[in-house]
Amino acid sequence: MINVIREPLIFEISSPGKTAVKLPELDVPEKKDLLNGVPVRNDIEGFPEVSETEITRHFTRLSQMNYCVDFGFYPLGSCTMKYNPKVNEKVASMSCFTSSHPLAPEKLVQGNLELMKTLEKLLCEITGMDAVTLQPAAGAHGELTGMMLIRAYHTAHGNPRKYVLIPDSAHGTNPSSAHICGYTVKEIKSSEKGTISVEDLARVMDEEVAALMVTNPNTLGVFESDICQIADIVHAKGGFLYMDGANMNALAGITRPGDMKVDVLHLNLHKTFSTPHGGGGPGSGPVAVKKILEPYLPVPVIEEKDGQYYLNYDRPQSIGRVKSFYGQFLVMLKALAYILALGPKGIREMAEVAVLNSNYIRKSLEGIYHLKYDTPTLHECVFSDKYQKDYGVSNLDIAKRLLDYGLHPPTMSFPLIVHGALMIEPTETESRRDLDLFIEAMKAIDREAKENPELLKSAPHLTYVRRLDEVQAARNPILRWEKKE
Numbered sequence: 514m515i516n517v518i519r520e521p522l523i524f525e526i527s528s529p530g531k532t533a534v535k536l537p538e539l540d541v542p543e544k545k546d547l548l549n550g551v552p553v554r555n556d557i558e559g560f561p562e563v564s565e566t567e568i569t570r571h572f573t574r575l576s577q578m579n580y581c582v583d584f585g586f587y588p589l590g591s592c593t594m595k596y597n598p599k600v601n602e603k604v605a606s607m608s609c610f611t612s613s614h615p616l617a618p619e620k621l622v623q624g625n626l627e628l629m630k631t632l633e634k635l636l637c638e639i640t641g642m643d644a645v646t647l648q649p650a651a652g653a654h655g656e657l658t659g660m661m662l663i664r665a666y667h668t669a670h671g672n673p674r675k676y677v678l679i680p681d682s683a684h685g686t687n688p689s690s691a692h693i694c695g696y697t698v699k700e701i702k703s704s705e706k707g708t709i710s711v712e713d714l715a716r717v718m719d720e721e722v723a724a725l726m727v728t729n730p731n732t733l734g735v736f737e738s739d740i741c742q743i744a745d746i747v748h749a750k751g752g753f754l755y756m757d758g759a760n761m762n763a764l765a766g767i768t769r770p771g772d773m774k775v776d777v778l779h780l781n782l783h784k785t786f787s788t789p790h791g792g793g794g795p796g797s798g799p800v801a802v803k804k805i806l807e808p809y810l811p812v813p814v815i816e817e818k819d820g821q822y823y824l825n826y827d828r829p830q831s832i833g834r835v836k837s838f839y840g841q842f843l844v845m846l847k848a849l850a851y852i853l854a855l856g857p858k859g860i861r862e863m864a865e866v867a868v869l870n871s872n873y874i875r876k877s878l879e880g881i882y883h884l885k886y887d888t889p890t891l892h893e894c895v896f897s898d899k900y901q902k903d904y905g906v907s908n909l910d911i912a913k914r915l916l917d918y919g920l921h922p923p924t925m926s927f928p929l930i931v932h933g934a935l936m937i938e939p940t941e942t943e944s945r946r947d948l949d950l951f952i953e954a955m956k957a958i959d960r961e962a963k964e965n966p967e968l969l970k971s972a973p974h975l976t977y978v979r980r981l982d983e984v985q986a987a988r989n990p991i992l993r994w995e996k997k998e
């Protein structure tokens with residue numbers, strides 16, 4: 514459990530003259546101005562003065578106030594917060610990788626290039642696509658890259674087109690990527706099953722539409738089972754089918770987007786292929802394409818000739834560079850280590866257990882929490898606060914109360930088509946025991962909602978920081994400590 518002591522600011526611990534390190538008296542002449550006249554700040558007003566014990570304990574305590582996947586269950590839907598095996602970190606921290614310079618000549622980094630090529634080939638096999646670029650630094654960056662490929666193709670064929678179709682259940686990055694790429698987004702409404710309606714799509718699809726962006730399984734966890742028919746409708750008008758592959762944890766090793774007639778998709782190595790994420794990165798969002806889009810891939814492209822790997826920049830139709838150097842090389846290594854450790858059977862089992870775990874939670878909480886869509890789901894399920902609302906309790910109150918049970922809350926209020934959403938994705942790395950602890954906590958919270966709703970509305974009670982005014986915190990952040998007189 515989180516330690517509920519009030520940890521002061523480091524400025525408040527400070528007292529004059531304390532220092533972490535005491536050096537012996539100088540026995541050589543003191544040399545001033547070591548920086549040859551570069552101005553140095555000798556005094557920072559109010560700079561904290563603390564002992565080594567104090568500074569160590571202060572930052573250790575702060576670190577323990579954080580929640581992480583190494584501490585416990587982290588069911589943040591859509592984010593695939595799986596446990597990341599430590600062997601990945603070991604591989605990525607090997608000095609042969611960390612000390613190789615990104616501008617080193619190709620002949621000195623043949624091994625690095627070979628590893629990246631190997632990862633590209635494995636991702637092609639897993640997705641059923643023809644070529645991969647590893648450069649994009651995140652899923653959203655992959656989406657933008659994918660949209661740029663589509664735009665480059667259409668432009669080369671005489672007309673970039675105007676619109677990109679996106680279902681109303683999509684992740685917010687989808688419309689932003691299409692918009693940044695110069696397209697106008699047309700939203701398509703989900704059917705009552707929570708999927709794309711083939712009839713609606715056929716009605717809006719025309720020759721001004723550059724692409725349809727679909728997430729499969731979608732953000733409700735529902736598989737778009739009409740995907741091949743959807744692809745045919747889009748292709749018949751010369752459009753492309755873009756798949757947001759953030760949910761590949763449900764499919765990998767079982768089925769392949771390439772076989773579903775998808776033309777381009779991004780993967781999130783930091784979700785599906787186990788790299789720690791959250792707190793801002795680093796991520797990696799490779800983009801996989803069919804042959805038709807391959808000429809437009811960003812430069813450089815890793816190629817092989819006579820057993821030597823090299824970076825090819827001579828690609829006249831390329832959209833250009835999207836990232837410096839190789840992209841997020843160490844993240845690629847972690848993903849490669851993970852894929853090779855699991856092997857084809859292991860990858861399939863990963864997806865199967867992810868789906869099993871999610872359905873175990875779904876079945877255990879059905880009837881207690883409201884499920885707007887009754888359609889079978891894969892790796893995640895989306896409940897809502899509809900039943901608890903009768904007692905004045907919202908999804909926010911439920912999420913905050915979960916903190917008192919020592920659990921990270923699910924994703925809230927997304928997808929937008931479910932009011933008061935609680936989107937739960939357990940991933941395959943959770944044991945039956947951990948799933949049960951979460952289920953018991955969710956059941957207990959439902960009982961509390963009926964018996965003592967006030968307890969939930971003022972939650973959390975046991976955490977270091979109580980309920981925050983999030984609007985105030987976002988609008989008027991206090992980023993500087995000022996000494997109180």
Ligand SMILES: *Cc1c(COP(=O)(O)O)cnc(C)c1O
Nearest residue numbers: 591651652653684686757759781
């Ligand atoms: C996470 C996610 C994205 C964006 O990926 P980032 O790596 O966070 O940029 C896009 N779509 C879906 C469905 C996601 O879950």
